[in-house]
Structure formats: structure tokens, C-alpha cells
Amino acid sequence: MMATLRIGTRGSALAMAQSSWVAERLEDAGYRTQLVSVSTPGDRSSAPISEIGVGVFTSALREALAAGEVDVAVHSYKDLPTDPDPRLSLAAVPVREDPRDALVARDGLTLGELPPGSVVGTGSPRRAAQIRALGLGLEVRGIRGNVDTRMRKVTDGEVDAVVLARAGLARVGRHEVITETLDPLQMLPAPAQGALAVECRVDDVDNEHLLQSVLDDPASRAAVAAERAMLAALEAGCSAPIGALADVVEDLDADGRVAQRLSVRGVVATGDDQLVRASVAGETTAAEQLGRDLADELLDARAAMLSGPGQ
Numbered sequence: 001m002m003a004t005l006r007i008g009t010r011g012s013a014l015a016m017a018q019s020s021w022v023a024e025r026l027e028d029a030g031y032r033t034q035l036v037s038v039s040t041p042g043d044r045s046s047a048p049i050s051e052i053g054v055g056v057f058t059s060a061l062r063e064a065l066a067a068g069e070v071d072v073a074v075h076s077y078k079d080l081p082t083d084p085d086p087r088l089s090l091a092a093v094p095v096r097e098d099p100r101d102a103l104v105a106r107d108g109l110t111l112g113e114l115p116p117g118s119v120v121g122t123g124s125p126r127r128a129a130q131i132r133a134l135g136l137g138l139e140v141r142g143i144r145g146n147v148d149t150r151m152r153k154v155t156d157g158e159v160d161a162v163v164l165a166r167a168g169l170a171r172v173g174r175h176e177v178i179t180e181t182l183d184p185l186q187m188l189p190a191p192a193q194g195a196l197a198v199e200c201r202v203d204d205v206d207n208e209h210l211l212q213s214v215l216d217d218p219a220s221r222a223a224v225a226a227e228r229a230m231l232a233a234l235e236a237g238c239s240a241p242i243g244a245l246a247d248v249v250e251d252l253d254a255d256g257r258v259a260q261r262l263s264v265r266g267v268v269a270t271g272d273d274q275l276v277r278a279s280v281a282g283e284t285t286a287a288e289q290l291g292r293d294l295a296d297e298l299l300d301a302r303a304a305m306l307s308g309p310g311q
């Protein structure tokens with residue numbers, strides 16, 4: 001008789017939706033699962049993420065996994081620190097949800113329809129910098145809280161709109177509140193947004209193979225690897241004003257054959273709300289190198305902008 005896989009999860013609606021989704025895939029493949037709730041300091045605090053730190057949502061789950069209290073940890077990939085944990089293995093990156101950001105605005109409005117002076121609530125420096133750079137005269141106000149708390153600020157009239165990950169809304173079945181899905185040309189998502197990271201202990205090799213064979217999606221893994229390598233090379237955490245999005249695209253190779261390539265875009269805010277953008281493309285098998293190349297391009301472009309002729 002096979003042992004039951006204990007899946008560690010945070011108690012939030014989003015975390016429960018994500019770990020239940022993973023549990024269902026495993027059950028469908030014939031494995032028995034059990035969800036084990038793990039509470040984290042990030043769930044208990046309402047301070048800004050920039051104060052409580054990267055990894056606040058994920059470290060308690062990782063500790064429970066490393067200690068053998070659970071066999072599988074399911075994280076929102078974008079919440080994981082870039083430093084690898086040598087005790088753990090990234091067994092699977094399941095097929096990614098829509099990575100884009102979404103606007104939830106009063107009266108069904110889109111970004112372009114919000115009158116100048118409208119207040120957009122977001123605690124994310126990445127989202128704030130990109131909203132300001134649109135030049136629409138929108139005011140950004142820092143807010144935090146779970147998906148429901150943030151949406152309530154719109155219905156209560158405290159802000160005119162909020163920006164949230166589309167994937168988070170979709171996973172909790174609330175995508176109908178979205179008034180506009182933001183084009184990545186205007187709003188590049190956080191590296192790994194919309195993707196899950198499924199971890200197990202590094203020495204739990206059978207479990208690692210099982211999780212990989214049932215759950216891993218190589219295209220999602222490659223895209224996210226490039227975005228995270230860019231982030232790591234820029235030595236920034238999840239709350240930094242950095243966006244990235246990699247897409248697997250069909251392209252013609254040197255011999256005119258259709259081949260899969262990875263196209264990666266990145267954006268960095270300079271601190272005075274100017275944005276620096278760059279993009280690279282290459283082999284999906286070289287995802288991490290592509291991410292590092294993109295980081296180099298962004299750093300060069302930023303240096304050129306900061307030292308260039310002022311206006």
C-alpha cells in the first residue's frame with residue numbers, strides 16, 4: 001500500500017486553491033494526498049512586504065518540508081526567494097496560469113478610462129513604477145492584504161482601482177471582477193507570476209520523480225527559469241521594481257525549420273520612475289543564460305540612461 005503524500009499549504013484562499021489543484025492532479029494519477037495547513041508570519045502580518053521581507057510566505061512551509069512534517073510544498077513561485085535551499089528540490093513547475101496583471105476598477109473602467117487623479121492601490125513597487133510611467137496622471141497608493149481585502153478597497157470607494165495578478169483571481173474563481181487584463185507592453189508581470197513551485201526534500205528521490213512526471217510542464221519551467229535567472233542576476237527580491245516575462249514561441253531556425261525558442265522581456269525602474277526595457281531570445285535549453293544576458297542588457301541600458309545626455 002502506498003503512503004499518503006502530505007502536501008503543506010498556507011491557509012489563505014489562494015494557497016488552498018493552489019495546493020488543492022496540485023492534490024487533484026496527483027489523485028487523478030492514482031496517488032493519495034492529504035493537505036496539511038502551515039501558518040506563516042506573512043499571513044499574520046499586514047505590514048508592507050518590503051518591510052517584512054522576501055520569503056515571508058514561503059519559509060515556514062520550507063521548514064515544515066525540510067523537517068519531514070510534510071512531503072510536498074506548493075508555493076506561488078514568485079514569492080520564493082532566488083537563493084536556492086540546498087535541502088530541497090524543485091520537483092515540478094506545473095503548467096502556468098495566465099501570468100499577466102489585471103485591473104479591478106470601479107464602474108468597469110479600464111486604465112485608459114480612469115480620469116487623471118484617480119487613485120490606484122498597489123503595494124508593489126514594480127506595479128507602481130509601471131503605472132506612473134504610463135503618464136496618465138494616476139496616483140498610486142500603497143495597500144496590502146489578501147485578494148478580498150484589496151478588492152474591498154475598490155467597492156468601499158477607498159481607491160478607484162487595484163492591480164492584482166490575474167492568476168490569483170482566476171485560481172480563487174474571481175476573474176469576473178477584472179475590468180482589464182493589462183498588456184505586458186504596459187505592465188510586465190513579476191518574474192514567475194502565475195507559476196507554482198512544487199518542492200520536495202532533495203533526498204526524497206522517488207517522490208521527486210513522481211511529482212515531476214505527474215506535474216512538471218517543461219515550457220513553463222523554461223520560461224520561469226529565464227525570468228528568475230534575470231531576477232537573481234539583478235540581485236533583487238520579489239518586491240523590487242523589476243518585471244519579466246518569457247514566452248515559448250515557434251520560430252524558424254537557421255535551416256528554416258520550425259523550432260521552439262524562448263523570448264524574454266524585462267523592465268527595471270530607475271528610481272526616478274523612468275523605466276529601462278530590454279529583450280533577448282534564444283534556445284529554450286539555455287533559459288538561465290538568457291535570463292542572465294537580459295540582466296546584463298538591462299544594467300547596460302540603465303547605465304547608459306543614467307550617464308547619457310540629460311534632458
Ligand SMILES: NCc1[nH]cc(CCC(=O)O)c1CC(=O)O
Nearest residue numbers: 076079164165167168193194195
Ligand atoms: N505577492 C502575493 C501573491 N503571490 C502570488 C500571487 C498571485 C498568484 C501568482 O502570481 O502566481 C499574489 C497576489 C498578487 O500579486 O496579486
